[in-house]
Amino acid sequence: MKSFVFATTICFVVMAGSATIVFAGVKTVGLQNEAAISIDPACLWPIIGGTMNPDAPPMPASVPTVGCAPATATITEDENGWVRLADEGPEGESRYTGFRLAQRMNNRVIALHAYDSGGGSGVFSSLITGELDASKDRLTDIHSFGFGDRCNGGLAKTHLAENGRLRAAANMTPWDIMMSPLADLSFEDQWSLGAERYGAAFNEAPGCASCCSGVIREYEVDGAEMREIGLRYVRSGDQNWDPLSVCLAEAVRHAAGADSLVTGSERDVLNSAIAACVSSANSN
DSSP states (O other): OOOOOOOOOOEEEEEEEEEEEESSSSSOOOOOOOHHHHHHHHGGHHHHHHHTTTTSOOOSSSSESSSSTTTTEEEOOOSSSSSEEEOOOOOTOOOEEEEEEEEESSSSSSEEEEEEEEEEEOOOEEEEEEOOOTTEOOOOOEEEEEEEEETBOOEEEEOOOTTTTTEEEEEEEEHHHHHHGTTSOHHHHHHHHHHHHHHHHHHOHHHHTTTTOSSSEEEEEEEEEEEEEEEEEOOOTTSSSOOOHHHHHHHHHHHHHHGGGEEHHHHHHHHHHHHHHHHHHHOO
């Protein structure tokens, strides 16, 4: 990823239905976020880099919330609260970063749903938590969790559980559902054992970055730790889905029961249902 060093300043002070913007050299368009926070999207770059790129410097303990965006960037905000930065440089040097306020745990502790792209087809997401200092000019006590590319494990949504802890959910493809019984194995072992166990279905189950299923993988966040809770059924999909994909989503629904969440011994029920889906697909 390209790194930038800039002397320009941009500050969003975003209030309900309106925005006051102080900037130097950065074009801003249509800012109307209801979140009363001040964050320059480019200030998230060291966090995103430290989370997603093994060659990047370690993630910092704190970052400024202003003074990071390049003068060449354009920043917009849409009606859904996404603040998006686009810096369109020469080929291979563009950068597109965005965030929205995912949760606000109190006046200063926040969670951000962020994404980052270098202009290619991949759009990778992160969940960033931190505390704004008293001046709200720095984000401190930062924790960041890397998610995938859209349907390939990208961050789907967040909510606060009854215990007050943050929960996050990752998108899953039908292929991910099928492979969930092998999720504790390394990717290499998943690949070899999956091909052996699932036969033709291994190559037929959709697994592309735009192939979201009706199932998400739910996690609970506790400080610097994130642990998997289970698989949650959301919907069975539309009528254009192939039979194997529908069967796999319905397998999760069947195993989950009334709460739509597969946990504990329900995983054994799910594994059996997945095997039945695969067997049916391979027999047709």
